[in-house]
Amino acid sequence: MSTNRLPTQADDFPAWYVEVVKRAELAEHGPARGSMIMRPHGYAIWEHTQRALDDRFKATGHENVYFPLLIPMSLLEREADHVEGFAPQVAVVTHGGGEKLEEPLAIRPTSETVIWHTYKRWIQSYRDMPLLYNQWGNVVRWEMRTRLFLRTSEFLWQEGHTAHATSAEAQEEALRMLEVYREVAEDVLAIPVFKGRKSAAERFPGAVETYPIEGLMRDARALQCGTSHFLGQNFAKAYDVTFLNADGQQEYAWATSWGFSSRMVGATVMAHGDDAGLRLPPAVAPIQVVIVPIYRSDEERGPVVGIAERIRSDLAAQDIRVRLDDRDQHRPGFKFAEWELKGVPVRIELGPRDVAAGQVVVAERTGGEKVQLAIEAAVAGMRDRLASVQHALYADALAYREANTHDITSFDEFAAGVEERGGFWRGAWCGDATCEAEISELTKATIRFLPIEPEDPGGVCMHCGKPGTEIATWARAY
């Protein structure tokens, strides 16, 4: 049955990843270059993530809006840094209705441009702000290289775009939303992340500051899991968005933008998966509990499935997402393996022996022994059990990250370490972009983040030996 086996993570992590995504029926490649078809099991993970984010957006005073997918080229090209950063990855529509268009239309790679073009009409006074808007949608970026979920040419995300009357308020907003991202990554997806600030080289085109959350995948490579940007007045200036402040002065509006994408479905796979396949955090698992009935004959089937159905409805009544796998065409062993591959957090096995004893066998995807429990106890304790699996996944990922986060004592040690072991490497840096580029060139690692508030590293730059001005955390990243 070798065709059913997955590659192991250690053999080739990217191959393992692609196999799991396809075999667990999360997604597959789409017909167009770098595109992706998300299947129900994968999309549901995104839906639960969306809901968690959206609830928090609402709780922090945000409202949802929707802006157009197609953006006239001339509109896209107003903010100089923004154009320079995005031009290479913009897909353009040149024809419509069978005719060549007079002006090509860009398919949005992000929506700052249309939105700030519009905000000009919505903002006259400081009393019109803050504008706390979010958009759920899709964007297209023509990347050279794609990877399912992590970097497809089209992806799903939310993008928040806020306008403020003061710099301080916008800064505060950018950090508030960064904290929302941290919370969703850690509490919902069970992926521990570092919050930080990007170096100038890694900043979003057009931003004054970019604040990322950075996670570590199971192969010790880093992944940017979400970003929040303080845009200063750059977009307000490019799109001429001014307002009258309380002192009667005309001023440019202050902006933030922040995004979190379907990439995080891939991150969840990469952060928690093992050689048996997915391990999904209960908070986003499309199926939290699966019940596998076991029987040898029709006489056994009746009572077993009858009790299984009762358990199913008792769990569903507690708002637990539960599936009774009563398919006749597969035997239990097959089902165990399949649901493990798909990452279901908890499995209940129920056979004739259990029916006779009034019990079930419960297994957690995170490991440990199967346990036998009275049916009532298993049902009553299920919410706690799911919470404990959620916590176990986070604890695992955190332990892994801590074991793979190092303080740099010398450049050579860092260069060798990041090559052999990957992981995060933290140390003093001079703050010079040329030095940063040299280090990246030599190590293939990039600065993932700096502390949000600059800190004196109290030492010299590991590479050039000049006085350190920042504590930089480096890693090889996806």
Added chain:
RNA sequence: CGGGGCGUGGCGCAGUAGGUAGCGCGCGUCGUUCGGGACGACGAGGUCGGAGGUUCGAGUCCUCUCGCCCCGACCA
């Protein structure tokens, strides 16, 4: 854009000197099975990515073309 690879039943692949397409999985029916990826019998399913060309004859040779995947540089 550089480097590699691949397009043949739904999926994964084989196809050796050019002779009219095969294997595994999956799928359908029936039977035996069912507590860690079951087995048997029968069966359905293919314009070999596309277009030209060479040849009596092309999955195979030649030319052109389209597409995808992987590795790098760019990025959520």
